[in-house]
Amino acid sequence: MGNKQTVFTPEQLEAYQDNPFRQRIAQVFSEDGDGHLTLDNFLDMFSVMSEMAPRDLKAYYAFKIYDFNNDGYICAWDLEQTVTKLTRGELSAEEVSLVCEKVLDEADGDHDGRLSLEDFQNMILRAPDFLSTFHIRI
Amino acid sequence: MMMAKKWAKFLRDFENFKAACVPWENKIKAIESQFGSSVASYFLFLRWMYGVNMVLFILTFSLIMLPEYLWGLPYGSLPRKTVPRAEEASAANFGVLYDFNGLAQYSVLFYGYYDNKRTIGWMNFRLPLSYFLVGIMCIGYSFLVVLKAMTKNIGDNGGGDDNTFNFSWKVFTSWDYLIGNPETADNKFNSITMNFKEAIIEERAAQVEENVHLVRFLRFLANFFVFLTLGGSGYLIFWAVKRSQEFAQQDPDTLGWWEKNEMNMVMSLLGMFCPTLFDLFAELEDYHPLIALKWLLGRIFALLLGNLYVFILALMDEINNKIEEEKLVKANITLWEANMIKAYNASLTGNSTGAPFFVHPADVPRGPCWETMVGQEFVRLTVSDVLTTYVTILIGDFLRACFVRFCNYCWCWDLEYGYPSYTEFDISGNVLALIFNQGMIWMGSFFAPSLPGINILRLHTSMYFQCWAVMCCNVPEARVFKASRSNNFYLGMLLLILFLSTMPVLYMIVSLPPSFDCGPFSGKNRMFEVIGETLEHDFPSWMAKILRQLSNPGLVIAVVLVMALTIYYLNATAKGQKAANLDLKKKMKQLQLLVASNSHRYPGGPEVLLTMLFETSTLCEGLENKCGVAISLFT
Numbered sequence: 001m002g003n004k005q006t007v008f009t010p011e012q013l014e015a016y017q018d019n020p021f022r023q024r025i026a027q028v029f030s031e032d033g034d035g036h037l038t039l040d041n042f043l044d045m046f047s048v049m050s051e052m053a054p055r056d057l058k059a060y061y062a063f064k065i066y067d068f069n070n071d072g073y074i075c076a077w078d079l080e081q082t083v084t085k086l087t088r089g090e091l092s093a094e095e096v097s098l099v100c101e102k103v104l105d106e107a108d109g110d111h112d113g114r115l116s117l118e119d120f121q122n123m124i125l126r127a128p129d130f131l132s133t134f135h136i137r138i
Numbered sequence: 139m140m141m142a143k144k145w146a147k148f149l150r151d152f153e154n155f156k157a158a159c160v161p162w163e164n165k166i167k168a169i170e171s172q173f174g175s176s177v178a179s180y181f182l183f184l185r186w187m188y189g190v191n192m193v194l195f196i197l198t199f200s201l202i203m204l205p206e207y208l209w210g211l212p213y214g215s216l217p218r219k220t221v222p223r224a225e226e227a228s229a230a231n232f233g234v235l236y237d238f239n240g241l242a243q244y245s246v247l248f249y250g251y252y253d254n255k256r257t258i259g260w261m262n263f264r265l266p267l268s269y270f271l272v273g274i275m276c277i278g279y280s281f282l283v284v285l286k287a288m289t290k291n292i293g294d295n296g297g298g299d300d301n302t303f304n305f306s307w308k309v310f311t312s313w314d315y316l317i318g319n320p321e322t323a324d325n326k327f328n329s330i331t332m333n334f335k336e337a338i339i340e341e342r343a344a345q346v347e348e349n350v351h352l353v354r355f356l357r358f359l360a361n362f363f364v365f366l367t368l369g370g371s372g373y374l375i376f377w378a379v380k381r382s383q384e385f386a387q388q389d390p391d392t393l394g395w396w397e398k399n400e401m402n403m404v405m406s407l408l409g410m411f412c413p414t415l416f417d418l419f420a421e422l423e424d425y426h427p428l429i430a431l432k433w434l435l436g437r438i439f440a441l442l443l444g445n446l447y448v449f450i451l452a453l454m455d456e457i458n459n460k461i462e463e464e465k466l467v468k469a470n471i472t473l474w475e476a477n478m479i480k481a482y483n484a485s486l487t488g489n490s491t492g493a494p495f496f497v498h499p500a501d502v503p504r505g506p507c508w509e510t511m512v513g514q515e516f517v518r519l520t521v522s523d524v525l526t527t528y529v530t531i532l533i534g535d536f537l538r539a540c541f542v543r544f545c546n547y548c549w550c551w552d553l554e555y556g557y558p559s560y561t562e563f564d565i566s567g568n569v570l571a572l573i574f575n576q577g578m579i580w581m582g583s584f585f586a587p588s589l590p591g592i593n594i595l596r597l598h599t600s601m602y603f604q605c606w607a608v609m610c611c612n613v614p615e616a617r618v619f620k621a622s623r624s625n626n627f628y629l630g631m632l633l634l635i636l637f638l639s640t641m642p643v644l645y646m647i648v649s650l651p652p653s654f655d656c657g658p659f660s661g662k663n664r665m666f667e668v669i670g671e672t673l674e675h676d677f678p679s680w681m682a683k684i685l686r687q688l689s690n691p692g693l694v695i696a697v698v699l700v701m702a703l704t705i706y707y708l709n710a711t712a713k714g715q716k717a718a719n720l721d722l723k724k725k726m727k728q729l730q731l732l733v734a735s736n737s738h739r740y741p742g743g744p745e746v747l748l749t750m751l752f753e754t755s756t757l758c759e760g761l762e763n764k765c766g767v768a769i770s771l772f773t
């Protein structure tokens with residue numbers, strides 16, 4: 001319809017996708033965990049990422065997105081993955097591990113070496129920017 | 139069942155309709171995806187201001203301007219509604235209208251046009267009462283709406299704990315999911331990397347003992363320069379207002395364009411150039427960028443506030459002059475009236491079949507009208523501010539972008555990466571400008587009911603113009619760090635400006651006598667006497683008696699005392715609850731630790747124990763007791 005492009009080559013699709021967590025988002029919201037979304041999953045995703053979603057719900061899904069190995073905790077490996085994706089590999093390994101250590105220092109309330117959902121919620125709900133950045137506008 | 143389904147469908151359609159009605163949503167979305175959430179926050183703020191101004195406009199238009207236009211006496215029927223004979227020839231010139239003199243001055247746009255009759259029209263619409271009440275209501279509504287927005291934002295922040303989760307927040311909240319543009323995403327990745335590197339350096343670096351005395355001296359020097367600048371700009375404005383008074387005495391035809399608009403131009407130019415000066419002085423100070431940003435915002439705020447107040451002081455000077463002038467003019471008018479009566483008697487005794495004695499309203503000598511003058515000053519200031527902003531954007535952003543884009547091919551160095559390159563969108567500057575303009579609207583709208591309407595037009599065009607300018611000429615910021623709770627910070631400033639700009643208006647209403655020859659309160663001793671008059675005439679006498687008792691000083695003092703006590707009590711309870719909250723959090727942590735360390739004792743796992751505790755302990759009320767029970771179980 002109109003003059004907008006509707007069929008994309010894979011290279012063009014890559015150019016549209018900048019979010020470093022795009023695959024994780026698809027995996028988290030899909031039913032079978034492999035990135036295939038049904039309509040209900042699609043709606044769930046946009047509903048969680050919308051402006052009206054409550055903070056606790058967003059925090060819950062943010063936790064699942066950042067939990068790369070799906071074990072219910074954000075461990076040091078998950079953090080490394082997150083930081084590497086955020087900086088596109090520009091930080092050295094030493095810097096990445098320093099950042100992960102600091103995060104665990106700050107947010108790990110029960111001192112078990114990984115972030116549980118409670119630790120994560122406790123930390124993220126105080127963040128002033130969380131609501132405005134974890135948000136997709138339709 | 140069908141009805142329930144139909145009702146649900148209707149509700150959903152209505153929600154969709156409401157969402158579709160929100161103006162400019164697509165524009166803001168496009169800007170958000172290209173520039174990130176901080177630039178978009180300016181446009182969201184602009185849209186919110188537009189909503190507030192729309193309400194003010196509806197109030198002033200429907201309750202003041204429209205009734206006067208429909209039911210008041212038409213133009214030319216009263217002396218205050220007619221252009222004086224001396225100015226009539228030039229009354230419709232564009233130059234005169236642009237200055238809001240001539241026909242624009244003698245119209246519903248300004249205070250002086252309104253008549254002081256108690257009721258007008260067949261509906262007996264009480265115009266002076268409506269004028270006064272609408273003025274007060276606008277102020278009250280503005281306070282309410284700003285406070286409501288602030289309290290909503292406070293809930294979002296969760297309060298306190300500024301630096302405890304520094305790295306965690308950087309990791310989990312720095313990616314902006316709104317970004318939909320590759321260039322912006324690149325910038326965002328770079329800025330996140332820079333952010334991490336800086337934080338790591340700060341974390342690793344030991345406290346380097348720099349030359350503390352040099353740093354302190356430089357900071358003192360910078361503050362001294364800033365102080366000089368502020369003083370200089372204040373003096374400049376005062377001098378400009380005095381000069382504009384002199385020009386007002388002279389014949390308008392001898393003045394050039396600059397002389398006529400000097401004061402407004404001076405104020406707008408100061409607002410444009412001083413922030414760059416402050417930026418320069420901040421180089422001396424060597425603060426962390428976030429702190430430097432806060433200092434810069436504070437200084438710009440002080441500059442604009444100082445300018446506004448010097449302007450008001452100069453205006454008060456002029457108002458006092460006009461009030462003095464009134465006494466002279468009153469004496470002249472009584473003389474003139476005596477002459478007219480003599481002439482009238484002469485015409486009666488003389489030619490009785492001649493033309494009836496008639497004095498055209500344009501020939502009646504006029505008293506000075508300080509309220510209209512105040513209204514005119516604010517309207518002129520607003521208009522010149524708008525023009526300055528637009529011209530700045532056109533020249534500073536658009537022409538510069540054109541130059542960089544097209545001259546890059548034939549220039550020695552790379553214009554796009556080096557100097558001058560494309561401009562970034564200055565969020566704080568724009569937000570401050572918006573806030574101060576709104577302050578001027580609040581100050582001037584009592585004396586010029588048209589001001590909210592003019593502001594609506596301005597915000598509407600601003601939205602389109604700035605959206606276009608941002609998308610066309612600006613680039614996303616390379617360094618992205620936000621003054622993190624900036625939303626509440628800007629609303630706090632707006633509240634302060636609201637308070638500071640309604641104070642002079644309230645002072646003028648309460649302590650200055652209204653002009654005797656113009657406006658809805660002419661002839662009264664003070665403007666608020668209209669309320670007393672309404673109580674006497676329109677309400678039954680017992681109500682007037684009750685209200686008079688209520689304004690008994692003793693009762694008023696008692697009420698004020700009770701309010702002060704309530705505030706103190708609420709403050710104390712809030713503090714107490716915060717402390718209790720912290721206490722509970724500590725207990726929760728203790729409990730978690732205990733559960734974790736003792737989890738091997740309970741085969742079902744700690745979750746079973748906890749659910750047991752929380753579900754079966756009906757004897758224990760409240761989380762506090764449950765924590766206490768759990769802790770006592772373990773120890």
